[in-house]
Amino acid sequence: MSTPSEIVLGVGGGIAAYKVAEVLRRLTEGGHGVTVVPTSAALRFVAAPTWEALSGRRVSADVFDDVHDVPHVRIGRQADLVLVAPATADLLARAAAGRADDLLTSALLTARGPVVFVPAMHTEMWEHPATVANVETLRARGAVVVEPAVGRLTGVDSGKGRLPEPDEIAGLAEDVLTHGGEPDLAGRHVVVSAGGTREHLDPVRFLGNRSSGRQGYALARAAAARGARVTLVAANxxxxxxxxxxVVRVTSAAELGEAMVAAAGAADAVVMAAAVADFRPAAYADQKIKKSADDAEAPVVRLERTGDVLAHLAAHRPHGGQVVVGxxxxxGDDSGDVLEHGRAKLAAKGCDLLVVNEVGADRGFESAQNEAVILATDGTAVPVPHGPKSALAHVVWDLVGARLPSP
Structure with missing residues (x-):
């Protein structure tokens, strides 16, 4: 978690404003001071008393309130982060045009820290050429405009334009504050895999592993906070x-490989954080395999190797500038320690970087914490001490960014 900061939470006038009250609660619980600056339309969805009760601060949308304090300048200038959610089509348009017709747009013009927009609107509005151009303008100026989620919108409609979940918006804000807000991956497309594949034996049973996907998700979140367009291939x-x-959802190693190859074709960087099964059952039983009354008649499961997704991606890069991370x-075992095994794997896989972590208690699988050594083909080794998986994620992107060719 980042150190306590001053955050301006701008709230646009969309129905998704009700979800932002939970974002506010998460940020204040994290120790941050939060000044809520809603638009006048936002106050028609969620009134000022709600924002004031959750933030502990007075709330206004009017530049003429407390004018002696010059709030339209002070609020943005003093912010370590300006987070706008939901960022409606109208608000994105006004921000892109440099309008200063209310307190929020004025604060955006005076902000000197990072600015993050979290859009929410109907799919047609998000895809309209005017919105596309406004988003490009804001990104070109250094703002982070994240992609909206896909899901249920207002009424019976579904599609791209949904506000992400409050926990994830708060997590994004923490990532921006931790990294410092520089969108150094802006204009880049990165692909990340996460989770653990499952290889089914019958309709009930499968071979799997303990991967929760937390490290891959931390990598995806960190890349988005740094301005990248992110495709996340998530296995279970x-x-x-x-x-x-x-997010692209898959189950098996074969599905993950297909999805990664498809997504990697136009990517600047590929990070294989998923735990991919090395073996799968050679045969699949259409019906559940029954337990025999005779214990001596336990079934024998024959295994076959799965494809090596990481090695394939490294060997079939669409262009020479793509960075591949495994x-x-x-x-450790009798044949070598953890790093010796890691160096051998780096050479065998053909990737540029290999994140080697010794799995064990409170690190690696099923844990919010991790520690690792990142090996590179130039012989360098960067240790990352025990800490949140988000910290490791940012070190990975630091090393990836240093290896990417100029845009």
Whole structure:
């Protein structure tokens, strides 16, 4: 978690404003001071007493309130982060045009820290050429405009334009504050895999692993916070979709490989954080395999190797500038320690970077914490001490960014 900061939470006039009250609660619980600046339309969806009760601060949309304090300048200038959610089509248009017709747009013009827009609107509005141009303008000026989620909109409509879940918006804000808000991956497309594949034996049973997907999701969230367009290939993960990330869901190693190859074709960087099964049952039983009354008649399961997704991606890069990163969860044995195994795997896979972590208690699988050593083909090794998986994610992107060719 980042150190306590001053955040301006701008609230646009959309129905999704009700979800932002929970974002506010998460930010204040994280120790941040939050000044809520709604538009006048936002106050028709969620009134000022709600924002004031949750923030502990007075709320106004009017530049003429407390004018002696010059709030239209002071609020934006003093913010470590301006987070706008929901960012409606109208609000994006006014921000792109440099309008200063209310307190929020004035604060956006005076902000000197990072600015993050979290859009929410109907799909047609998001895809309209005017909105597309406004988003491009804001991104070109250094703002982070994340992609909206896909799902239920107002009424019976569904599609792209849904506000991400409050936890994920708060997590995105934390990532921006931790990194410093520089959108150094703006204009880049990155692909990340997460979770653990499942290889089914019958309709009930499968071979799997303990991966929760948290590290891959942290990588996706961190890349979005740094301005990248992110495709996340998620294998059997139950976490909420990270804010601003396109999610492709898969089950098996074969499905994951197909999805990664399809997404990697236009990517600047590929990070294989998923735990992919090395073996799968050679045969699939259409009906559940029954337990025999005779214990001596336990079935024998024959296994076959799955394809090596990481090695394939590294060997079939669509262009020479693509950076490929692998992950290796290792334990030492009689043939070598964790790093010796990692260096051998780096050479065998052909990737540029390999994140090697020794799995064990409170790190690696099923944990919010991790520690690793990141090995590179130039022989360098960067240790990342025990800490949140988000911290490791940002170190990975630092190293990836240093290897990407100029746009």
């Amino acid at each position: 993960v139950t976490l909420d979709d990270p804010a601003g990330v396109d 992950f290796a969860a290792e334990t």
